[in-house]
Amino acid sequence: MELIGLANYALFMGIFIGIYALLALGLNIQWGFAGLFNAGIAGFFAVGAYASAILTSPHADGRLGGFELPFYVGWIGSMIAAALIAWPIGKICLRFRSDYLAIASIGVAEIIRLVIKSEAELTNSARGITNIPRPFGDLPYVESQMAYLAIVALVLLVAYLMVERQFNAPWGRMMRAIRDNELAARAMGKNIEYRRLEAFIFGAALMGLGGALFAHFNRSITPEAIDPMVATFLVWIMLILGGSGNNRGAILGAAVVWTIWSVSEIATDQLPQEYAVKAKYIRLFLIGLMLQLVLRFRPEGLLPEPLRGDQRSDDASSKS
Amino acid sequence: MKSKVLAIAGGLLAATALASAPAKAADVKIGLIGGVSGPIAAMAPAMIDAAQLAFQQVNEQGGVLGGDKLVGVVGDSACNPQGGTDAATKAVNIEGVVAIVGPHCSGAVLAAAGSVTIPAGITVVTPSGTSPEITGLADNDTVFRTVPSDDYQGRALARTLKGMDYNKVAVAYINNDYGTGLANAFKAEFEAQGGEIAGFSAHEDGKASYRSDLAELAKGGADTLVIFDYGDGTGLTILRQALENGFFSKFVGGDGMKSDAPIKELGAENLSTFVASSPVGEQSKSLDAFNEAFKASGGDPNAIFVTTSYDAAFLLALAVEKAGGDKAGVAAALRAVSNGEGEPILPGEWKKAKELIAAGTAIDYKGAAGDQNFDENGDVPGTYALFKVSGDGFETITEMK
Numbered sequence: 167m168e169l170i171g172l173a174n175y176a177l178f179m180g181i182f183i184g185i186y187a188l189l190a191l192g193l194n195i196q197w198g199f200a201g202l203f204n205a206g207i208a209g210f211f212a213v214g215a216y217a218s219a220i221l222t223s224p225h226a227d228g229r230l231g232g233f234e235l236p237f238y239v240g241w242i243g244s245m246i247a248a249a250l251i252a253w254p255i256g257k258i259c260l261r262f263r264s265d266y267l268a269i270a271s272i273g274v275a276e277i278i279r280l281v282i283k284s285e286a287e288l289t290n291s292a293r294g295i296t297n298i299p300r301p302f303g304d305l306p307y308v309e310s311q312m313a314y315l316a317i318v319a320l321v322l323l324v325a326y327l328m329v330e331r332q333f334n335a336p337w338g339r340m341m342r343a344i345r346d347n348e349l350a351a352r353a354m355g356k357n358i359e360y361r362r363l364e365a366f367i368f369g370a371a372l373m374g375l376g377g378a379l380f381a382h383f384n385r386s387i388t389p390e391a392i393d394p395m396v397a398t399f400l401v402w403i404m405l406i407l408g409g410s411g412n413n414r415g416a417i418l419g420a421a422v423v424w425t426i427w428s429v430s431e432i433a434t435d436q437l438p439q440e441y442a443v444k445a446k447y448i449r450l451f452l453i454g455l456m457l458q459l460v461l462r463f464r465p466e467g468l469l470p471e472p473l474r475g476d477q478r479s480d481d482a483s484s485k486s
Numbered sequence: 487m488k489s490k491v492l493a494i495a496g497g498l499l500a501a502t503a504l505a506s507a508p509a510k511a512a513d514v515k516i517g518l519i520g521g522v523s524g525p526i527a528a529m530a531p532a533m534i535d536a537a538q539l540a541f542q543q544v545n546e547q548g549g550v551l552g553g554d555k556l557v558g559v560v561g562d563s564a565c566n567p568q569g570g571t572d573a574a575t576k577a578v579n580i581e582g583v584v585a586i587v588g589p590h591c592s593g594a595v596l597a598a599a600g601s602v603t604i605p606a607g608i609t610v611v612t613p614s615g616t617s618p619e620i621t622g623l624a625d626n627d628t629v630f631r632t633v634p635s636d637d638y639q640g641r642a643l644a645r646t647l648k649g650m651d652y653n654k655v656a657v658a659y660i661n662n663d664y665g666t667g668l669a670n671a672f673k674a675e676f677e678a679q680g681g682e683i684a685g686f687s688a689h690e691d692g693k694a695s696y697r698s699d700l701a702e703l704a705k706g707g708a709d710t711l712v713i714f715d716y717g718d719g720t721g722l723t724i725l726r727q728a729l730e731n732g733f734f735s736k737f738v739g740g741d742g743m744k745s746d747a748p749i750k751e752l753g754a755e756n757l758s759t760f761v762a763s764s765p766v767g768e769q770s771k772s773l774d775a776f777n778e779a780f781k782a783s784g785g786d787p788n789a790i791f792v793t794t795s796y797d798a799a800f801l802l803a804l805a806v807e808k809a810g811g812d813k814a815g816v817a818a819a820l821r822a823v824s825n826g827e828g829e830p831i832l833p834g835e836w837k838k839a840k841e842l843i844a845a846g847t848a849i850d851y852k853g854a855a856g857d858q859n860f861d862e863n864g865d866v867p868g869t870y871a872l873f874k875v876s877g878d879g880f881e882t883i884t885e886m887k
Contacts, residue, residue, distance in 0.1 A: 171579035178575040178602075182568075284661060291666060293619045296596055307605035384567050385600030386619075390593030391567045393524075428572050431562060432580060443531060446522040446562040 170308070177311040179428060183421045184318035185379045189401045190408065190416035191322075191329055192372030198411035198471070199338060200365035201345035202260065203268040207373055208397035209275030210248045212282055214374025215381035215391065217247035219295040220288075222382075226297075229290040237301050241321075241378045248374025249367045251278070256366040260359065272394070279392045294388030298381055318379055322417070325372060330413050332368075341365055342411075395450075400427070403453055407460050409467025418468055426452060514550050514811060516541070516802055517577035518558045519588035519598070521565035526590060533613060534560055535785050536792040537587050537799035540833075543779065544803045547836040551811050556803055563589040563598070570594025574602040574610075584806050585816050586610040587798045590791075592617030599629050609816040611802055613794035618667065621863045628817045632794040632801070632858055634765070634868030636664070639740065640671030640714075642870050642886040643763045647738060648679040650884075652710050656685030656703040656734070658696075658724060659714035668714040668740050684708035689720065696724045697731060704733040712738045717745030717762075722752075729756055741765060744873055744880060757875040763886055766871045776833040776854035797853035800833060804851055807843050824851050826859045 189207060196202040218240035225232030235243075259270040282289045289295065302313035332338050344351040344358055352358055381387040391397065400423065408419020430452055434445035460467065518537050520530040541556045550556050559581045561573030570589045577583045586608060589595050595615035603610050604625050611630045612620070618637045623629050647655070655676070659669035665688065673683055684706025689699050703711065711734040715721030721743050728734050729752065739762035748757060776796055777787040785792065802816070804823040809815035823831075823839075828848030831839045842849050851858060856869045873880035 168582065171582060175575055175579040178571075178579070182572070286666065290619075292662065293617050293667070294593060294596065296600070296619045296623065298600075300600075303605075307607075310605055380567075383601055384571060384597035386567070386593075386596040388567060388593030388596060388617075390565060390591060391597070393564075393566045393568070396564070396566060396568045428576070431573070432576060435559065435561075435581075442560055443522055443534060446560075449562075450523060 174308055174311060177308070177315050179425065180315045181311065181318050181383060182428075183424050184315070184322045185376050185383070186401060186404060186424055187322055187417040187420040188325060188376035188379065189373050189397075190404045190420045191325055191413060192369040192376065193401055193405050194369075194410060194413060194416040195329060195332075195365050195372065196369035197405065198416070199333065199341040199345065200362055201264070202362060202366055202369075203264045204271045204366070204369065205268040205398060205402075206271035206273075206275030206278075207401050208392045208394050209271075209278035210252060210370040210373035211377035211380070211397050212275075212278055212387075212389075212392040213251050214244035214248045214377030215387045216282060216289050216295065216377075217374065218244040218378035219298050219381050219387050223295055223298045226290065226295075228286060229295070230288050231295070234299075237299060237382055240382070241375060244374045244378035245371040248377070249371040252367045252370030253363070256363045256370075260362045260366060272398075275392070275394065275398065279389060282392065283389045289389075292389055294386060294390075295381075296386040298385050298387065300382050300385050303385065314383060318383075321375070321379065325375070326413055326417065329372075333413060400424075400453070403457050405467075407456065407467055409469040409471065411471030412467065412469045415467050415469035415471075422468070423453070423456070426456070513557045514554045514806060515557050515559050515577075515581050515583045516799070516806070517561055517574070517581065517583040517586035517588070518799075519561040519563050519570065519573045519577060519586055519590070519594075521590040521594070522560070522562040524563075524565035524569070524591075526565050529614075529790055530590060532785060532789040533590065533791050533795040534558075535783070536780060536796040537613075539780055539783050539785070540796050540799035540803060542783070543800075543834050544836045548840060550803060550807050550840075554811075556806075558587075558799070559583060561588075563591065563594040565591040565594060567593050567597030570598040571601050574598035578602055578606050578608055583608065584811065584813050585802045587795065587802060588612055590614045592620060595620055595629070596623070599623055599625060604628055607814055609802070609805070609813075609820060611798040611820070613798045614791045618671075621865055625864070626817075627821075627864065630798075630817075630820060630860055630864035632797045632853065632855060632866060633791065635865055636667035637671040638865075638868050639763060639765070639870055640668040641675040642868070643712075643738070643740065643872075644672045644675035644679060644681070646763070646872055646884065646886045647712075648676060648681050652681070652736070652738070654682045654684050654706075654708045655710040655712050655738070656706055656708040657683060657687070657712045657714070658685075658699065658703060659688055660716070660720060661688040661690055664742065665714045672712065672714070682708075689715075689724070691720050693720070693723075695727065696720075697727055700724065700728050700731065700733045709734060710736040710738060713743055714740045715742055717743040718747035722747050725760070726752060735759060738762070741870075746879070749875055749878060754875050754877060761872055761874050761883065762880070763870050763872050764880075766869050766882075770852065772832045772852045773854050775835075779834050793853070793855035796833065797851075797855050797858050800836075801851055801853070801858060803836070804831070804839055804843070804849070807840060821860060823849055824858050824860060826850055826857065 196204045220231045221243045222240035404419035404423045409415025544556045563570040592615040595612045609628045616636045659665035685703035737760040741764040744762035744764040780787045805816045805820035808819035828850040870886040872883045
């Protein structure tokens with residue numbers, strides 16, 4: 167284990183944490199602000215990844231594409247595509263309450279996965295899209311990862327600042343009011359359905375952006391990436407552990423969960439050969455155990471949602 | 487309360503970080519990245535065992551280079567790109583592997599190659615990534631596979647059928663990546679050879695009746711139906727209904743159709759015009775040598791992809807020896823030990839190979855799953871044969887080229 171290797175691994179983890187933090191931020195808008203139980207993160211992740219892949223990849227026979235637009239156009243496109251897909255879905259599904267919405271959104275994610283898997287003209291079906299350009303991808307291994315991490319960090323920072331601003335703005339207060347007491351908010355004259363749809367679409371757009379960052383990092387996207395375990399439930403655990411309703415909590419949760427998820431494998435690899443393979447399943451167990459512990463002992467997460475009024479003014483002045 | 491939780495989280499982090507003590511320096515490591523958890527969890531352990539068998543044989547017969555031990559470092563790709571890149575990054579950066587066997591699933595191969603191994607210049611050989619997309623990767627010649635691409639069988643079947651005077655056929659295929667891949671490759675090659683596709687349609691799995699699909703396909707006037715489906719599933723239903731209603735008189739299947747189910751259910755006497763293609767482990771001394779060794783170590787040689795996994799691992803061991811342990815030279819060395827020229831090396835013949843490499847003699851590995859001579863894209867041609875029904879089983883008619 168050389169130092170440069172460790173550093174390189176840390177860079178890689180940083181990139182993944184950044185991507186997952188975007189997903190967790192998107193979920194925070196939906197669940198943390200608006201109380202929408204979206205269990206279909208993988209679907210919006212996939213829409214974003216494929217939208218950007220189609221916009222930026224070189225021509226390939228038998229599928230849509232060949233536009234070869236710059237990566238940032240693809241990323242903006244991925245947000246627009248995910249938002250556009252989220253709009254009709256939200257229109258239909260947001261009438262459901264919490265657990266029903268969860269079931270409906272799992273179904274939606276599955277529909278998106280199947281469409282992607284079978285539409286050869288659109289997504290090259292099960293084969294996926296390859297040769298997606300990666301910004302600064304021509305640099306040597308370490309430098310290229312550094313450059314990509316810088317981009318991801320920048321995107322995350324911008325997203326964080328914007329979401330945080332929304333959170334502290336009247337819009338955020340209104341969303342929390344709708345979440346906590348829908349009837350009261352309705353009595354105040356708030357258009358609940360419209361506001362919920364707004365939160366759903368904003369969140370989906372961020373998830374789409376996360377998907378695009380993921381696809382460009384791997385230079386490829388295949389239907390196998392739309393796995394509910396790593397693209398939906400892991401994100402939920404990140405948000406719950408970090409603290410739903412708190413944007414910094416979402417980012418911290420992404421960092422902690424991904425680090426444990428990834429580093430625990432190195433630990434289990436030190437076991438004797440015959441156990442090392444079996445021990446891979448411990449990772450799944452660890453994540454589940456962690457969720458149980460957090461829910462039992464600290465349901466509000468590592469960083470709880472800031473209380474209204476008292477801390478908000480300090481927060482705002484120290485950040486901006 | 488807060489400190490308690492932080493302590494738990496911090497404790498977990500610290501425990502996982504501390505446990506990763508560095509391994510002994512004399513080991514030469516090769517990554518074994520497989521879908522240990524995830525959809526192919528049932529297949530992965532046997533594949534990893536087969537690869538470990540290759541390393542075990544190497545170590546028993548003198549090790550690599552100056553007697554160093556070859557160690558397989560197992561990583562979990564979970565059969566998805568997220569896990570694939572994670573496992574590959576750890577293998578390359580933390581473990582410092584010289585090469586990688588795997589990942590097992592195509593999506594993980596594409597992602598791990600694109601983001602980790604190609605930039606790092608590490609050679610990967612996948613034993614089970616069959617996606618045609620892997621062929622076209624801009625990989626600086628570092629991505630190889632010991633299993634034929636899905637495209638290959640479809641094309642070989644098209645050429646063979648055309649050579650056997652099937653000129654006008656209809657194609658029915660199951661709507662998944664297996665059926666679609668085979669059917670499209672078949673169609674392209676069959677038409678390129680001057681054949682006519684009189685009907686081409688996908689069907690969904692598990693319906694009770696396919697008569698309307700079959701009637702539609704039969705309208706084109708072909709007398710032969712090519713079925714890319716599974717013989718113990720929907721493919722059987724289609725075959726039965728086509729026979730019962732006399733839509734077609736001749737039938738051809740892909741490897742999924744070469745199953746005992748149609749013979750048991752429909753009777754061999756009704757299947758005299760049915761032929762099916764299937765990969766054949768070349769009946770060679772290589773395969774026997776592998777089967778014997780794998781059985782002796784407690785494995786099942788008939789498990790899927792074990793031969794390709796073994797070949798990938800043994801080939802990489804040869805390449806590492808040939809390259810003198812230099813990561814950057816492994817890819818070129820891999821071509822050198824498997825280009826079809828030189829002294830043949832069978833599975834398990836490490837000592838002989840090591841001496842020949844030391845003497846500078848050219849060697850050529852003859853693998854358990856085939857000769858494993860890579861083409862310019864790092865792909866291998868498969869060994870397929872066309873079978874007809876005979877008695878209660880299948881009998882080879884011809885090799886497919």
